[in-house]
Amino acid sequence: MIAIAIKNLSYHYPDRTPALLDINLQVKRGLKTAILGMNGSGKTTLLYHLNGVIPVESGEVQVFGTPVVKERITExxxxxxxxxxxxxxxxFSTTLRNxxxxxxxxxxxxxxxxxxxxxxxxxxxxxEDxxxxxxYxxxxxxxxxxxxxxxISMEPQVLVFDEPFSGLDPALGRQFRELLDELVSGGCTLVYSTHDVDLAYAWADEVVLMHSGRVLKSGPVDxxxxxxxxxxxxxxxxxLGRLFQGWNEKPRTLEEALNLMGSTGLAKGKRLQA
Ligand SMILES: Nc1ncnc2c1ncn2[C@@H]1O[C@H](COP(=O)(O)OP(=O)(O)OP(=O)(O)O)[C@@H](O)[C@H]1O
Ligand SMILES: [Mg+2]
Structure with missing residues (x-):
């Protein structure tokens, strides 16, 4: 099932900077989709269109069939x-709890x-503390x-996160990913931008590669x-993609890589030589 459908979306900032150029994209429900691209490639601008922070200038964005337009913005x-x-x-509140x-x-x-x-x-x-x-x-x-x-307290069906892991320490990053994995296995759809290709390789189902306001390619994480x-x-x-280039099995995490190396005797052989 498609969670987000984007058709022919283009956007220029008020100073006429072209930020998105004819984007066509479908995001599948219940998956983790990572958006990658250089600085200025259009990731943030694209994500801002998914809940109407930036209004659609030309083209169309739909979330579960609902068009992202002013009249439907609460929905x-x-x-x-x-x-x-x-x-x-x-x-913006006086306390974090508020x-x-x-x-x-x-x-x-x-x-x-x-x-x-x-x-x-x-x-x-x-x-809590x-x-x-x-x-502030x-x-x-x-x-x-x-x-x-x-x-999270609003339990949205779609989570759109712009660089969620930047600024989080490694332990919290892992904890946060586990939490998001739980939400995704409960049916939530996650779209996030990141500069970390290794993280996306380990922790995305689908990827979108952007360049100069366009989607270069999108599809499975491979x-x-x-x-x-x-x-x-x-x-x-x-x-890990580089290390295991040409292998039939492609580990996506360090644990998977170590298991694979162990099962082929590669890690053991290296230890014996050392
Ligand atoms: N408020 C703005 N006014 C004018 N141009 C803008 C504005 N915000 C972004 N841009 C331009 O729009 C283009 C896309 O920017 P965007 O912030 O979407 O990129 P990004 O992929 O998120 O980059 P980064 O990786 O640095 O976060 C860039 O050329 C940028 O300079
Ligand atoms: Mg950005």
Whole structure:
């Protein structure tokens, strides 16, 4: 099933900078789709179209069949939670707890339910200790966690995250990915942008490669090992893709690589020589 359908989408910023040029793309429901591309390739501009932060100039964007247009924006924003790359664009209340409660309150949920959702979201992101602090007093990673908690508390069907892992420490990044994996296995659709090709290789089902406002190619994650396309996108092939080039089996994580090397005797042989 298609979660997001984009047809002939183009966009110019008010100063006439062309940011998106005739984008055609379909994002499948229940998958993790990573958007990759150089700085300025159009990732953020594309993601901002998915819940109407930037209104469609020409072309069409639909979320589960609902067009992303001004008249349907409340409906769309219930379905799509957008995480800005800079959490300062997302946090504005006096305390972090109030900030997280803003979304569920806006959905007019019962106060007791709002309270439960806020507590659950804070627990999931390990920020209960920060609940009464003003967001502007927090570190970047803490602000990011708060912004993510605010989105998760609204239980959107589609999560659109602009560079979600930048600024998170490695342990929190892993914890956060596990949390998102749970949401995705529950049917949630995740679209995220990243500059980390190794992360996308390990942790995406589908990828979209952008360059100069266009989608160069999109498809299953193996696309990241297509050297010609990656060169056109000015991106490196993931490390594991390079290491296991020509192998029948392609491990996507370090654990899978070690298991594969162990089962072929390669790792053992190396240890004996050492
Ligand atoms: N507010 C703006 N006004 C004018 N041009 C803009 C504005 N924001 C972005 N652009 C331009 O639009 C194009 C796409 O930018 P965008 O921010 O979508 O890229 P990106 O792929 O997200 O880059 P990055 O990896 O640096 O986050 C770039 O040429 C950029 O200079
Ligand atoms: Mg960006």
């Amino acid at each position: 769309v924003r219930r379905m799509v939670g957008l995480l800005f790359d800079n959490p300062d664009n997302q946090l 900030d997280i409660a803003f979304g569920p309150r806006n959905l007019r949920l019962e106060p007791a339910l709002v309270h439960r959702k806020v507590e659950e979201a804070m627990q999931l992101l390990s920020i 920060l609940a009464d602090r003003p967001p 007093c927090l570190s970047l990673g803490q602000k990011k966690r708060a912004a993510i908690a605010g989105l 696309l990241l090992c297509d050297e010609k396309t990656m060169m056109r996108a000015n991106l490196p092939v993931p490390l």
